[in-house]
Amino acid sequence: MEFALIREKLDQAVALLNEHDLDLWLTFVRETSLTADPGLALVAGLDMTWHSAFLVSRGGERVAIVGRYDAENVRALGAYTEVIGYDQSLRPALRETIERLAPRAIAVNYSESDPAADGLTHGLWLTLRETLAGTPYADRLVSAENFIASLRGRKSPIELHRLRRAVRITEKIFAIVDGFLRPGLTEAQIAARMHAERERLGLGTAWDAPYCPVVNAGPDSPAGHVMPGACKTARGQLLHIDFGVRRDGFCSDLQRNWYFLARGERHAPDDVRAAWEACWAALDAGAAALRPGAAGWEVDAAARAALVRAGFPEYQHALGHQLGRVAHDGATLLGPQWDRYGRSPFGRVEAGQVYTLELGTYVTRRGYIGLEEDVLVTEAGIEWLSKPQRKLWLA
């Protein structure tokens, strides 16, 4: 299955090199248990020990130059037209291969704006320049960021299958949470139960375990990536959980919300319902704007404006990020044009990408409402990968 995924992505890479008018893509790594290039998962899905080069040309050539001990495992992928195992130095084979392919430019994995395309370390950049010294190719290294944005962003069939499964099992865990909730549980207790369920199911966390899930019980719970603490679920208050799992190497990322009925209440009070409806109107406005060709910031602006129109404050984050091998999967962001987001909100939405859509608001004395769903961009618009939480759950 892993082998099939690598072959699928390399086929896609050849097609995308042609679409992006690039001659050659080079992933250059070493000792990847220490410094991981996110590009490596696309071309090999294995850790490499010595200096290793993975080259894909627009003509369809796929050459791997790796240490002798790693060569057998790379051959076993069945994805490379040539696997060169070396004993002493990668240099001669790499120079010779590049001189034979004679590219106009070599796209390598660095980027100021996209961490998912920035796996080449500065030390390896220097080594690569030095390896190619005396050839015209030392000065032909260019950023692969746009190419990687397409390759990583447009999910292949196996990738999409895995994402759907990650979302589905996350919803199952939320259903289990729904079953054990009662007033008086601390955030830490809820998180511990969720971790136990996740581990029982053999799943990883979509982000750093201490903050996955984030659990906010009531109005006094602090915001952000904060560890679940001593705040307790209470009648007349909200409970908000932000959670995702990693399953077979792919992540989910969802937020779900409960309202704990006060004695005598049969549904959530007006202040909570008004906030809930405003959030959903905003999320739906974002969802309607999410289609191929839109700029990331345009999608965010549609949701942001709808929330403000409804009389609620702007959310202090992006409407959505791409989802894949990690929760924040890089490239185009559905975010505002704020300096901290760099160029990522200016990227264009492409069919085949998977995004979160998320926003929320505080309700005075009740707590935080945060919506988050996972969606696939299609030619026609979007497909919800999660079953949207259209109704606030009552506990």
Added chain:
Amino acid sequence: MEFALIREKLDQAVALLNEHDLDLWLTFVRETSLTADPGLALVAGLDMTWHSAFLVSRGGERVAIVGRYDAENVRALGAYTEVIGYDQSLRPALRETIERLAPRAIAVNYSESDPAADGLTHGLWLTLRETLAGTPYADRLVSAENFIASLRGRKSPIELHRLRRAVRITEKIFAIVDGFLRPGLTEAQIAARMHAERERLGLGTAWDAPYCPVVNAGPDSPAGHVMPGACKTARGQLLHIDFGVRRDGFCSDLQRNWYFLARGERHAPDDVRAAWEACWAALDAGAAALRPGAAGWEVDAAARAALVRAGFPEYQHALGHQLGRVAHDGATLLGPQWDRYGRSPFGRVEAGQVYTLELGTYVTRRGYIGLEEDVLVTEAGIEWLSKPQRKLWLA
């Protein structure tokens, strides 16, 4: 405990900046779930989302500039004299802090020779240069490799405690293996039992799980980082296992060997015993040469020459690597002066470092013997962290 470890390493960092005559060390990262800087574990031990800068000065100042959502977690470390949380851009605070500290040079995490000191991506290098543009500091970035080699290599009390525990539990798993071995088991079956034990104990693998353990049963098992396969343990043949765990973030790495007595045999035959003794004579020669101030290649050469003197071929790898947060922990290598090892064999051994000592040989028609022990370098020489396998185990 994690907080205590970070404080311990930052105290050590201040002392080492003075020893290395450096004014300032800067770890500069972002979205570390995608691109991990091995230096981050030394200064924070947390994943960071936005651009984040961790500065340690020789005067003892420790400043963290991180995104607002991460600031609380960094403050909780209790290790920084100042934690600056930003909303829009890291740039003003970073420029201002560096201008205030006015360093002669800024040591940053890049290195051609040491992957453990090469966490700064090329994209972040460009961002850093651009952030400091117009100040004298843009041209004062230097490699922190020697400093990091000392900081990462010289184990602090908590680090050493964790390494000892990782080694101890690995020996326990080998004892369990010893209990279930019998002729006719495949390598894959042995590996599966070891994985089950490891998971039951809540431990990770010290390297990529499919090759951890490496299991070699008999003379037909292929060498290198190869998955355990269909070769079976058999009477009159050897079994060799290379295995390590990750426990509380620190790794072990040991090799152990068994000989399966043929019918009527009461001890291993002469060919096996001769190889075993030659390997140990060589390993002991290496151990005797391992002391503070020795160059890595000198230690390797002592073992290599002893093995050749005993009439056995040179091993095709290094005698030892440093051990810590990963199995191949970077910096000084006890290896020959081969091109593929770069400058790492020229590093000097320092007290407080932890190394593997490993070498082996094939015995015709019997299989592979591979020794590997974990040792701490002391002022006086070495301390064995593992209980050395002085005798071949019989099965």
